[in-house]
Amino acid sequence: MTGRPAAVAAFGKVIANELVSSAFHRLDVVLDVPFAFLPGQFVMINEPGPRAWTFSRPFSILAGDGDTVALLYRVVGRGTAALAALGPGSPVSVLGPLGEPFPAPAEGQVTVLLGGGVGLPPVFAWWRRWGQPGDAACFGARHAGEVPWGLLGDTWRVSVDDPAGLAAGHRAASGVVTSLVADDAELPDGPRVVTLACGPWPLLRAAAALARRRGWRCWVSLEEHMGCGYGVCKGCVVRVADGGHERNATCCQDGPVFDAERLPGLVGSDLPTCGDGPTGAKGGCA
Amino acid sequence: MKRPDWWRSDATAPFRLGPRMLPGRVWTASGCFGYGLAAHDFTAADCASPYAGLGAVVTKTVTPLPREGNPMPRLVETPCGALNSIGLENVGFDAFLTTVLPELEARGVPTIVSLAATTPEDFGPMVRRLHDAASGFRHWHGVELNLSCPNVAEGGHDFGSSPATVARCVAAARADLPDRALLAKLTPNTADIAQLAVAARDAGVDAVSAINTVVGLDVDLRTGQPYLPRRFGGYSGAAILPIALAKVDQIVRGTGVPVVGVGGIATVEDALKFFALGAVAVQVGTAQMRDPFAAARVAAALGQWSSS
Structure with a gap:
């Protein structure tokens, strides 16, 4: 903070x-x-x-x-x-x-950026500020038409659930965004790699699972319904692990960026999805 | 707007409320500005600070023990207001007394502490400890008893809808609060709010705050179920302004009990309607959630007329 x-x-x-x-x-x-x-x-x-x-x-x-x-x-x-x-x-x-930003890069850090749909902005902003040639910037969308090609340029790896309609000159893999880096041998295993992810819950869960498998650190930016945005209404609480216990944290003030290892909900099953509620959800989902 | 001809007061000048001088008549409402600390470094081009000209910040309600509150989702926006079911999430009285209140004092935030409890007798010990720990504080001005939060029911009944229970709560708090203002926040979810105001006055409050949220419900048509897990929530925002004005009028004209008006205030025009009916002060609630400067802007608009 x-x-x-x-x-x-x-x-x-x-x-x-x-x-x-x-x-x-x-x-x-x-x-x-x-x-x-x-x-x-x-x-x-x-x-x-x-x-x-x-x-x-x-x-x-x-x-x-x-x-x-x-x-x-x-x-x-x-x-x-x-x-x-x-x-x-x-x-x-x-x-x-x-809100709490993504951490700035540490010396020697390799960063894997994972943005899903309208979860692109925070990882895009990080990449623009601090991205290095060895980093892997990845974006996933449901279909090719959703991809903001002009924004991403040539450096971003792109995946789409449905590759139909992919225009000439555009490259996109088929599948979820984590598949773009899951078995990338150029990315070392271990905590020198830091994953920064934002998008719907299935993406965040996949990012956290991949990071665990490869020993990477993982930070996620949550999308949650918010009232005030500055910590006063307690309308956007998420459960976080805190020294063997769980407690409420506000997504808006304590987050929206959390260490994935501190979010028990990321490995749970009953999770909200982007835009499924009556109020705003960070990332542009309201 | 221009100053109406009938408005002669200065809402940003100190005024007496019971045993205490309050710095002004525009306050923030409980639950809508946290403990009053989250926006201390916020800035804006047209307003010096979120606290400029405020008579008081009424804190988020504090209970004897910490509360985690209700499950998510806790908020539903409607076209003209919002439903909330926060469930009095708070740090608990001990943490409030040792960490929050001293910081409010150090920052010079004029403070009214909102308290809730599950039995009337629980108010006495909290007020006594407040008095003992903070009697030297210059910026702690009083206590508002939250007798009407619809999310915390006792035996299935709204805690503050019984005049006898209201009187017991007020009496328990008044006994140990000789030199600060004591207010009771009343529920509108009752047939006769004036009766509650009379019970509160006779037991010793300096004013009543009216109104707390109105019980409401909204349905998610995709599921056919209420949006809120606890079904009902507290309805607030622009939609309840006329309800609040009617309740304030019933109390003022029916009983003469001093009233702090609250419910749907977002602008100086809204605030003036409460003052026109005889409210001694006003609180800005839900509007504070979208604009941390909302109450300060109302105070600034009223304050400019004092020098004109």
Whole structure:
């Protein structure tokens, strides 16, 4: 929790709000109060004034240069539908940066980045800030049309559940995103490799299982329903292991990034999935 | 907005509430701003701090022992409000007294401590220990008894819907709170809220806070089941503002008991409606969850009229 930048309650104006694939929108906002962020942090977005939703919506930060912030989202509910309708110049309120970021790289670290669907932003932001040539940046989607090819460029490995419709010049493996690195012999076994993952629960579970098998460290960014985003409402608790016991932690303030080994729920069976609830879910799922 | 002709007060000036001077009349409501510490370093272009001009932060409710609260999901957004079923998750009275309250004092946060218990007699020891440990604190101004959280039922009945139980709770707390303000937060889920207010006043409160959340339920059409595992939740936000105004009016006109108005306040216009009905102060609740500066913005809007 130390070293996080203080949050700003900023007002922004939409610069651009466009589809970057068949499923994902990219929202770019210019801020009245600039702020720096750390990869893995998120913002709470709302419409200012009487049109405000009761709860703001959480979105991981995809990119930002201080004066602007960029988000990625999929339309899955009332909030994101309203968001998709905002044109350039529309006002938005932006509270952020919030939450615990992914750890910065240690000396000699090799990093495996695993982003699934709208879980791409936090790992994308980490890769942009700290990525090295030996790292493995991987993105998984349901089908080729969902992939934001322009954003990922040539360095990202891509997997899709259904490879039908893959355009010429685009390369994607068939299967889940973890399969892109599961048996990659160039990645050493052991804790020098650190996995950073964000996406739906099955992806996080697969990432944690793979990391265990190969002795890698694993950090996951959770998507959870949130009310406030800054730790006051206790509406987004997750169970974490703490010295042989379990306790509640807030996804918004103690997380959203957690050490996978501290999340008993990652190896459980009854897990929520992205966007299955009535409120926002970080990553753009509301 | 412009100052209405009828509004002559300064809501950001100190005012007396029972034995205590409070710094202002705009407060944050319990459960909507944590313990009042999470936003201490937040900034905004148009507001000095989330605490600027606030008369009090009413803390998240504290219980004698720590509580883990209810299972997830705990929140449901509706078009004009929200249902919550947090279940009074809190650190417990011991941790609050030894770590949270001293930090609030050190940061100069004007504080009203919200307390809940499962029996009326449990309030006495908590208030006594507060008084003993914090009697020298300058920024601890009082106690609000949470008698109406609908998520913690006693014998299937809402804890605070019986005037006799309300009176026992208040009497137990008042006995050991001679020099701080004592408030009781009342439930709207009752036929006659004025009766509860009278019981609270006769037992010794300086004001009642009205209202707590309204019992509500929402159904997930994909499953045909309520969204919340415990079925019911506490309904709050913009939708309950007219309900809160009606309850405040019933208390003020029917009994004359001093009222702190709470329920659906997000703007200075909302707050003024409560003051127009005679509320002595107001609390900003659910709006604080989307904007940590919501109450401070209301206070700033009211405060600018004091110098104009």
